[in-house]
Amino acid sequence: GAGVSQTPSNKVTEKGKYVELRCDPISGHTALYWYRQSLGQGPEFLIYFQGTGAADDSGLPNDRFFAVRPEGSVSTLKIQRTERGDSAVYLCASSLIGTSGQETQYFGPGTRLLVL
Amino acid sequence: AQSVTQLDSQVPVFEEAPVELRCNYSSSVSVYLFWYVQYPNQGLQLLLKYLSGSTLVKSINGFEAEFNKSQTSFHLRKPSVHISDTAEYFCAVKSRVGGKLQFGAGTQVVVTP
Numbered sequence: 001g002a003g004v005s006q007t008p009s010n011k012v013t014e015k016g017k018y019v020e021l022r023c024d025p026i027s028g029h030t031a032l033y034w035y036r037q038s039l040g041q042g043p044e045f046l047i048y049f050q051g052t053g054a055a056d057d058s059g060l061p062n063d064r065f066f067a068v069r070p071e072g073s074v075s076t077l078k079i080q081r082t083e084r085g086d087s088a089v090y091l092c093a094s095s096l097i098g099t100s101g102q103e104t105q106y107f108g109p110g111t112r113l114l115v116l
Numbered sequence: 117a118q119s120v121t122q123l124d125s126q127v128p129v130f131e132e133a134p135v136e137l138r139c140n141y142s143s144s145v146s147v148y149l150f151w152y153v154q155y156p157n158q159g160l161q162l163l164l165k166y167l168s169g170s171t172l173v174k175s176i177n178g179f180e181a182e183f184n185k186s187q188t189s190f191h192l193r194k195p196s197v198h199i200s201d202t203a204e205y206f207c208a209v210k211s212r213v214g215g216k217l218q219f220g221a222g223t224q225v226v227v228t229p
Binding site: 003035045048056059102106107109110 | 120122158159161162165167206208214216217218220221
């Protein structure tokens with residue numbers, strides 16, 4: 001079946017602009033995660049959805065970052081007033097929901113964001 | 117709070133030689149442990165995971181990792197590497213009650229003939 005998809009694959013924008021990054025999870029996966037990977041570092045957690053609600057948004061760096069998942073499937077990560085330091089690869093992952101906490105997270109290919 | 121330390125940023129290795137990638141973690145709660153691999157120009161893929169039971173876990177392509185609770189380590193090993201094992205490897209931990217993964221900085225493995 002189809003994996004996690006992310007669009008666009010690359011995004012170049014200017015400092016101060018607004019961007020939206022989209023994630024389509026694996027069909028049937030009710031948990032969705034956003035991570036950010038800066039050059040030379042491991043992925044860093046941003047936010048986690050269970051269904052439509054954000055279960056944990058403790059990783060969002062500031063109020064310029066916001067994410068939604070209105071119908072419990074597709075999610076959009078929104079960044080306002082972009083800064084050069086926002087340049088990174090933004091990764092999305094999804095998993096089955098469960099009570100054990102053992103579910104595997106499946107990652108998409110990422111969106112490479114460059115802020116000039 | 118949790119943290120993951122991958123002690124080597126890059127590991128060069130010859131084809132058919134063994135390799136070990138070190139991972140240490142710290143956590144105040146019980147965790148699950150994972151190794152993810154990122155091949156060139158591809159997304160992160162799960163390589164193997166430790167959830168419970170036997171402390172030695174194995175992947176289908178010959179990698180294995182051993183959970184050592186007393187040393188808070190989860191080192192990854194392969195007795196004989198192939199050129200196709202060239203990739204970046206990430207160790208990660210996850211609280212047993214939380215959803216997010218905490219990743220290390222990654223280890224770049226470069227296999228040469």
